[in-house]
Amino acid sequence: MQGEPAVAVLRLGHRPGRDDRMTTHVGLTARALGADRAIIAGATQAAETVRDITDRFGGPFEAEVTDSPKAVLREWDGRIAHLTMYGERVQDVEDEIRATRDDDGDPLLIVVGAEKVSFDVYEAADWNVGVTNQPHSEVAGLAVFLDRLFEGRELDREWQDADQQVVPKATGKKVVDPDE
Amino acid sequence: MQGEPAVAVLRLGHRPGRDDRMTTHVGLTARALGADRAIIAGATQAAETVRDITDRFGGPFEAEVTDSPKAVLREWDGRIAHLTMYGERVQDVEDEIRATRDDDGDPLLIVVGAEKVSFDVYEAADWNVGVTNQPHSEVAGLAVFLDRLFEGRELDREWQDADQQVVPKATGKKVVDPDE
Numbered sequence: 001m002q003g004e005p006a007v008a009v010l011r012l013g014h015r016p017g018r019d020d021r022m023t024t025h026v027g028l029t030a031r032a033l034g035a036d037r038a039i040i041a042g043a044t045q046a047a048e049t050v051r052d053i054t055d056r057f058g059g060p061f062e063a064e065v066t067d068s069p070k071a072v073l074r075e076w077d078g079r080i081a082h083l084t085m086y087g088e089r090v091q092d093v094e095d096e097i098r099a100t101r102d103d104d105g106d107p108l109l110i111v112v113g114a115e116k117v118s119f120d121v122y123e124a125a126d127w128n129v130g131v132t133n134q135p136h137s138e139v140a141g142l143a144v145f146l147d148r149l150f151e152g153r154e155l156d157r158e159w160q161d162a163d164q165q166v167v168p169k170a171t172g173k174k175v176v177d178p179d180e
Numbered sequence: 181m182q183g184e185p186a187v188a189v190l191r192l193g194h195r196p197g198r199d200d201r202m203t204t205h206v207g208l209t210a211r212a213l214g215a216d217r218a219i220i221a222g223a224t225q226a227a228e229t230v231r232d233i234t235d236r237f238g239g240p241f242e243a244e245v246t247d248s249p250k251a252v253l254r255e256w257d258g259r260i261a262h263l264t265m266y267g268e269r270v271q272d273v274e275d276e277i278r279a280t281r282d283d284d285g286d287p288l289l290i291v292v293g294a295e296k297v298s299f300d301v302y303e304a305a306d307w308n309v310g311v312t313n314q315p316h317s318e319v320a321g322l323a324v325f326l327d328r329l330f331e332g333r334e335l336d337r338e339w340q341d342a343d344q345q346v347v348p349k350a351t352g353k354k355v356v357d358p359d360e
Contacts, residue, residue, distance in 0.1 A: 032312045087349065087350075088348045119352075155270065
């Protein structure tokens with residue numbers, strides 16, 4: 001989020017067809033819950049959908065595609081947290097992760113896999129983090145991780161250059177143009 | 181979770197093929213993050229996958245299929261929270277939702293849609309809740325909602341009758357049989 005060390009989300013292991021919607025949801029979740037950027041390995045359509053949503057509902061948020069996620073990991077100048085059901089419990093490591101951001105101002109790369117993730121990724125990560133040690137969903141894990149990382153501040157974020165803005169309502173739907 | 185008023189998740193609007201993995205992830209997220217039951221409209225395979233995971237990684241957790249989500253809503257004896265990007269902000273209503281659970285001990289039905297949700301659902305709900313008013317993912321919304329509802333206690337849940345248990349590790353993977 002603006003005014004804080006940058007947070008990017010790297011989506012690994014996208015399998016065309018099978019993972020299209022999951023990968024899109026990873027990108028949209030990254031945007032909605034306070035990350036600054038999504039880097040998607042080999043899923044052009046998902047990145048386009050996320051850019052389209054950013055155009056309509058506001059930013060800033062970047063969505064880009066990479067052909068070489070290994071290079072992204074190798075060249076990342078900052079900390080890396082890899083979300084995996086085999087990792088340390090999020091409730092045990094989240095304070096440490098937040099503290100290093102406060103101390104160093106280092107950007108954070110959050111890595112989210114699809115199916116099997118190579119051991120290189122576990123070794124490249126400063127933290128392997130389990131949002132539960134149960135099998136569930138990379139989208140759910142990312143969402144809980146971001147909400148905890150930002151301690152809920154991401155929910156109060158203001159969006160810039162939006163064409164559409166949803167006005168919270170107890171019942172029904174209200175969408176306005178924020179410039180009018 | 182055990183010892184608390186029951187929480188069920190109702191998944192609406194499943195479109196076969198297109199929504200298979202999202203619906204499975206809704207069910208697995210419900211299980212991993214403290215709900216007691218998933219009720220899935222018209223997605224037999226997703227319910228089977230969730231039951232299979234429960235057999236292997238523990239419970240208790242129920243996954244069932246319904247042909248009539250409207251009947252589930254109509255006959256639900258408790259409160260209903262419908263997650264929608266058009267709803268009231270989760271940070272504004274979560275305390276009230278938790279308070280009614282403490283006061284009444286009422287079970288809670290959390291409703292999660294796929295694409296377009298009919299207006300009946302908005303009217304049947306005690307709360308329409310937005311986990312952000314941005315378009316992202318029903319899986320992400322459910323995950324953040326559950327983590328906030330249970331205030332993180334769900335992460336410390338113990339699982340019964342598991343054949344496999346992941347032991348949290350800083351690097352690598354460790355899976356044990358908890359009975360050995």
